[in-house]
Amino acid sequence: MTGSPYNLHVRYATPQIMRQLMLALLPAIGAHVWLFGPGILVGLLLCSLFAVGFETLVLLMRGQPLGFYLRDNTALVTAWLLALSMPTLAPWWLYLLGAFFAIVVAKHLYGGLGQNLFNPAMVAYAVLIVSFPIQMTQWAAPAQLAAHVPSLAEAFDLVFAGQGALSPDAYTSATPLDHLKTQLRTGTPMPKVMGQPLYGQVGGSGGEVVALMFLLGGAYLLGRRLITWHIPVAFLAAVAVTASLLQWHDPAQHAGALFHLASGGAMLGAFFIATDPVTAASTPKGKLLYAAGAGCLTVIIRAFGNFPDGVAFAILLMNIAAPLIDVYTQPRVFGTGGGKP
Amino acid sequence: MLTAILVMALGGLLLGGVLGWASVRYRVEDDPLVEKIDAILPQTQCGQCGFPGCKPYAEAISKGEADINRCPPGGEDGVKRLAELLGVDPKPLGEGLEHKPKSVAVIDENLCIGCTLCIQACPVDAIVGAAKQMHVIVADQCTGCELCLSPCPVECIHMEVVHEDVATWKWRYPVYTLHPTRPH
Amino acid sequence: MTRPLYRFHGGVHPAEHKAESSGRPIATMPLLPRYAVPLRQHIGNPALPIVKAGDRVLKGQAIGQADGYVSTAIHAPTSGTVLGIEAQAVPHPSGLPDLCIVIESDGEDRAVDYQPLDWQHLDPSALRNRIRDLGLAGLGGAVFPSYIKLNPGAAQKIPTLILNGAECEPWITCDDRLMRERAEGILRGAAAMQAMLHADEIIVGIEDNKPEAAAALQAAAQQLGLAVEVALAPTLYPSGGGKQLTYLLTGKETPAGGLSTDIGVQVFNIGTAYSLYRAIEFGEPMISRIVTVTGHVGQPQNFEVRIGTPVADLIRQAGGELAGASGRLIGGPMMGFDLRNDAAPTTKAVNCVIVKSPALFPAAPPAMPCIRCGECARACPALLQPFELYWYARARDFGKAQGYRLFDCIECGCCSHVCPSHIPLVDFFRFAKDEVWAREREKEASEQARRRHEFHxxxxxxxxxxxxxxxxxxxxxxxxxxxxxxxxxxxxxxxxxxxxxxxxxxxxxxxxxxxxxxxxxxxxxxxxxxxxxxxxxxxxxxxxxxxxxx
Known part of the structure; x- marks a missing residue:
């Protein structure tokens, strides 16, 4: 028997929240197509297909209502976030593996929607980058730098049939974060690295615009009150502060706050991944702590780790801490101390 | 090599000492296990477990002489809580034991001959009356142990299931559909 | 001077649906052939019947007396014959029957000789006992016996008296109409309350969607020369919750697990104040109240309803159920409950009867898993984390649920109302609370059995x-x-x-x-x-x- 309340008023039901999230990703996808070529669309399409396929399979195996759960769009959101974190034009099986780890391992083995401890897209990314470091670091070069920008048809060929006639050097490059790291290791001074064409105004050429579009999408989510300000603000602030501190300590070895904010997955992580409510801390204070931790770790992993980007590992590490953070940041309940605000 | 072994041994000794000191210094004064088990048992005193009351059963469990699934009034829930307390796996109620809904004994006033046998049988003194006077069971204090049923020479005692009323009614565990009832 | 208002956390703004019934004046129900007065109308002990089948009773005659401290008397709604004291349908979420005194009307509606209370000169304790014997109980929902709340306590003083006219639940307009039509009576009752509590101030809290009611009260206060502050609060559910209204008007938080009197505030519903006025001025016991009948009925309206009136008769008087009616609610849509049997009588607690239709009250959409989005926590006026509570209540981990302060939940329904996954959160909290209470009772019973066995x-x-x-x-x-x-x-x-x-x-x-x-x-x-x-x-x-x- 269910009791009151008898009238429900839901601004966005869970499936609609997911749809809004996807909507907010569109500007960044558009910018990506414009600046890096249409390759990303292949990744998005494949990830979506594989993710929904695995979701269907697992739902069937678990004997859960198919149509109902497929309509919630959560598999699609995971797929898109994964595709946006992975290099464009990766081989098709990489997407398949990614979708498998995201949907089957990270989501359903933990109990399905709402039960997973770790962000599925980030788990998949982490597994892939550890297992296939080469494939996972060959990113599409910005269109204006690439010798050749693969068309959509060519992109399909590349993903399914491998490189064929095209040399990878023609259309891929390291990401600015990766590039910076290797350059600095070889002793190239910071200003000289930054002067190279791979870099744009503040971050990577092209990438910085995509990051800006993620910011725009995030602003939309904030405006719609689908996320609260706590996580993105704390995340980005922590990235900026940590990066600034490192730069102040050793300007020759560390890029500044703006570069870190505009590069890699910082913006995507701040607005779309760290804010995943299932795996994030949920109290207001907890969110600040959680996101600040993730931002801080992101820069530290970027600066001292061996991987090109630290967002995924930072978020996964904080995912572990989220339940504990929640326990220690429970807000004051009405009528327990306090008084006039 | 020797230094390493010495260092490790020293470290182990030191840590062990600290732990030992802490366990003595910060010992938590606990209820004895029997009390904890007894607190979970429903205190029906019915003897269905084969022991003359809840406390003897609790003692037997704590000594490992009795299984945790011998208490029908406690039901599966009771077994589960005992299992949790003792850190063992819960199991279904023992052979031939079954959990019945909470009942109380009622004396048929027309048949009672006032023999006092039920009064002597009641483990919680919930029956009032005197020789050759009609007996009455205080429903609030009756544990439903059924021990008064067999001594009655005229079989005037029967068990009545306690039905829930407005005062004791509980909200049920919410059951709601996960399947769409209509397109959303 | 306008009072500074303190906005409480959370809250929701459900569709109001007040206009359906607020436009028409309070109507009187015709005399019915039969009434059934439930013995149990509030928490605490049910009234002890003092009549038996076959007795002749007069209107206003006590038919049940207070049994113990938290209890009040009940009275015959009209003159007639007691048919019996029998278990029958009552307005309760369980749908279980309960004992009612059934009275067959003789059609004369003859009342006992009401004796006005000389309340200004009566000994306070004697006065309170008279109020108990007149059956006064809070009409706002909790139906707590009024005589207990009118005791100023050891301090001999409760500085602030708040009259609750917020009426924040959708659909309900009985307080609105009462304030519009009988403002003077309400304030006279309030003045008596003030005197009994030795209160320094009277504040009436009204949501700003009831400007006419506020104006009526202000005019009446001026006329009576009574210092009453009418505070218009923004319309936001659940501003009518006692703790929320107290905070809204005074900025003071009622301690968790405590009473508003702990912070020098006593809150009464305006309907209770009006009943007190009837009691002291005319010696009239609480035998009627205003009830809103609305929803999918012919003519939604407020009625002055004798306690014990079958809900079916009430609905008939409001033009009857329209075609396609799909059930009835007692109380508002946020905190009310489904009525299983419309033969059930009204009680002092029944402030509203809503006839449901699929259009007005669509079936709840299927629930989805919780994604911990936190919407519920943002809506919770008690500052709880409902999704954490849900997690533990669902797993039947009541200890943890209590750790997350289950018993500070006021069951207002805001969390369920906003949940994007349509989870019936409040149902889980009600379940968990009842289960904790039941276990507490069981523990007490087994503790008693243990002691008795040991003594044996x-x-x-x-x-x-x-x-x-x-x-x-x-x-x-x-x-x-x-x-x-x-x-x-x-x-x-x-x-x-x-x-x-x-x-x-x-x-x-x-x-x-x-x-x-x-x-x-x-x-x-x-x-x-x-x-x-x-x-x-x-x-x-x-x-x-x-x-x-x-």
């Missing part, structure tokens, strides 16, 4: 001990008489037997330990049989009796 055993031991003492004394006695007699074989035999009996008694005495109840060795048992063949046949208890009677 102690008593058996004591009796055994007493018996053994007696036995020993007797044996010594007899040994003496035998020793003085001749030394024939018969006496020798007796002597030996008695010697054994003494030993046995001493041994029995020594053997008595808490667990060794029946510790007689078999050879002594045998000897008992030798002495008295009867003994062996009888039970131990029976033989104790024989021993005594010898």
């Amino acid at each position: 055993q102690f008593r058996l031991e004591r009796e055994k001990q007493e018996k053994a003492d007696k036995l020993a004394a007797k044996a010594v006695d007899r040994l003496k008489t035998v020793e003085t007699g001749a030394a024939d074989p018969e006496a020798e035999r007796k002597k030996a037997i008695l010697q054994a009996a003494i030993e046995r008694a001493q041994k029995a005495k020594a053997d008595i330990t808490p667990k060794n109840v029946e510790g007689l060795p078999p050879e002594i048992e045998q000897e008992i049989a030798d002495i008295d063949a009867r003994r062996a046949k009888l039970r131990e208890t029976a033989h104790a009796k024989d021993e005594d009677s010898e």
Whole structure:
């Protein structure tokens, strides 16, 4: 028997929240197509297909209502976030593996929607980058730098049939974060690295615009009150502060706050991944702590780790801490101390 | 090599000492296990477990002489809580034991001959009356142990299931559909 | 001066649906042939019936008296005959029947001679007892006996008296209409409350969607020359919750698990103030209240309804259910409950009857898993984390749920209202609370059983001990008489037997330990049989009796 309340008023039901999230990703996808070529669309399409396929399979195996759960769009959101974190034009099986780890391992083995401890897209990314470091670091070069920008048809060929006639050097490059790291290791001074064409105004050429579009999408989510300000603000602030501190300590070895904010997955992580409510801390204070931790770790992993980007590992590490953070940041309940605000 | 072994041994000794000191210094004064088990048992005193009351059963469990699934009034829930307390796996109620809904004994006033046998049988003194006077069971204090049923020479005692009323009614565990009832 | 308002956390703004019923004046229900007055109308003990089947009663005559502290009297809604005290449908979420005094109307509606209360001169305690006997209870929802709340307590003073006219639940307009039409009575009642509580100020809290009511109260206050502050609060559910309204108007938080009087505030519903006015000015007991009948009915309206009126009659009076009605709600849509049987009578708690239709109250969409989005926490006026509570309530981990302050939940329904996954959160909290209460009761019962069992055993031991003492004394006695007699074989035999009996008694005495109840060795048992063949046949208890009677 269910009791009151008898009238429900839901601004966005869970499936609609997911749809809004996807909507907010569109500007960044558009910018990506414009600046890096249409390759990303292949990744998005494949990830979506594989993710929904695995979701269907697992739902069937678990004997859960198919149509109902497929309509919630959560598999699609995971797929898109994964595709946006992975290099464009990766081989098709990489997407398949990614979708498998995201949907089957990270989501359903933990109990399905709402039960997973770790962000599925980030788990998949982490597994892939550890297992296939080469494939996972060959990113599409910005269109204006690439010798050749693969068309959509060519992109399909590349993903399914491998490189064929095209040399990878023609259309891929390291990401600015990766590039910076290797350059600095070889002793190239910071200003000289930054002067190279791979870099744009503040971050990577092209990438910085995509990051800006993620910011725009995030602003939309904030405006719609689908996320609260706590996580993105704390995340980005922590990235900026940590990066600034490192730069102040050793300007020759560390890029500044703006570069870190505009590069890699910082913006995507701040607005779309760290804010995943299932795996994030949920109290207001907890969110600040959680996101600040993730931002801080992101820069530290970027600066001292061996991987090109630290967002995924930072978020996964904080995912572990989220339940504990929640326990220690429970807000004051009405009528327990306090008084006039 | 020797230094390493010495260092490790020293470290182990030191840590062990600290732990030992802490366990003595910060010992938590606990209820004895029997009390904890007894607190979970429903205190029906019915003897269905084969022991003359809840406390003897609790003692037997704590000594490992009795299984945790011998208490029908406690039901599966009771077994589960005992299992949790003792850190063992819960199991279904023992052979031939079954959990019945909470009942109380009622004396048929027309048949009672006032023999006092039920009064002597009641483990919680919930029956009032005197020789050759009609007996009455205080429903609030009756544990439903059924021990008064067999001594009655005229079989005037029967068990009545306690039905829930407005005062004791509980909200049920919410059951709601996960399947769409209509397109959303 | 306008009072600063303190916005409480959370809250929701459901569709108001007030206009349906607020436009029409309060109508009076015609006299009905039958009324059923439930004995249990509030928390605490149900009233104790003081009439029996066949009794003639007059309108306003007490038919049940307060039983214990948290209890009040109930009264006959009209004159007539008591048909009986029987279990029948009552407005309760369980749908279970409960005891009601059923009265058949004689059509005369003759009232007892009402005696106005000389409240200004009556001893405060006597006055409160009179108020209890007039059956006054809070009409806002909790139906707490008013006489208890009118006690200023040890401090002899409750500085702030708040009249709750917020009426934040959608659909309900009974308080709105009462304030518009009977503002003066409300304020006269409030003045009496103020005097009884020695309050410094009276604040009336009204949501700003009821400007007419506020204006009426202001005008009445001016006319009466009563210092009353009418505060218009922004319309936001649940501003009518006692704790929320108190915070809204004073900025003080009622301590968790405490009462508003702990912070010097007492809150009454405006309907209660009006009833108090009727009680003290006219000596009228609480036999009626205003009830909103609305929703999918012909003519939504407020009625002055005698306590005990069947809901079906009430709905009929409001134009009846329209085609396609899909059920009835008692109370508002946020905190009310489904009425299973419309034969159930109204009580002091029933402030609204809503007839549902699929269009007005669509079935809840299927629930999805919780994604911890936190919407519920943002809506919770008690500052709880409902999704955490849900997690533990669902897993039946009540200890953890209490750790997340389950019992600070006021069941306002805001969390369920906003949940994107349509999870019936409040249902889980109600379930968990009831389960905790039930376990508490069970624990108490088993604790009592344990104590009684321990005493039972102690008593058996004591009796055994007493018996053994007696036995020993007797044996010594007899040994003496035998020793003085001749030394024939018969006496020798007796002597030996008695010697054994003494030993046995001493041994029995020594053997008595808490667990060794029946510790007689078999050879002594045998000897008992030798002495008295009867003994062996009888039970131990029976033989104790024989021993005594010898």
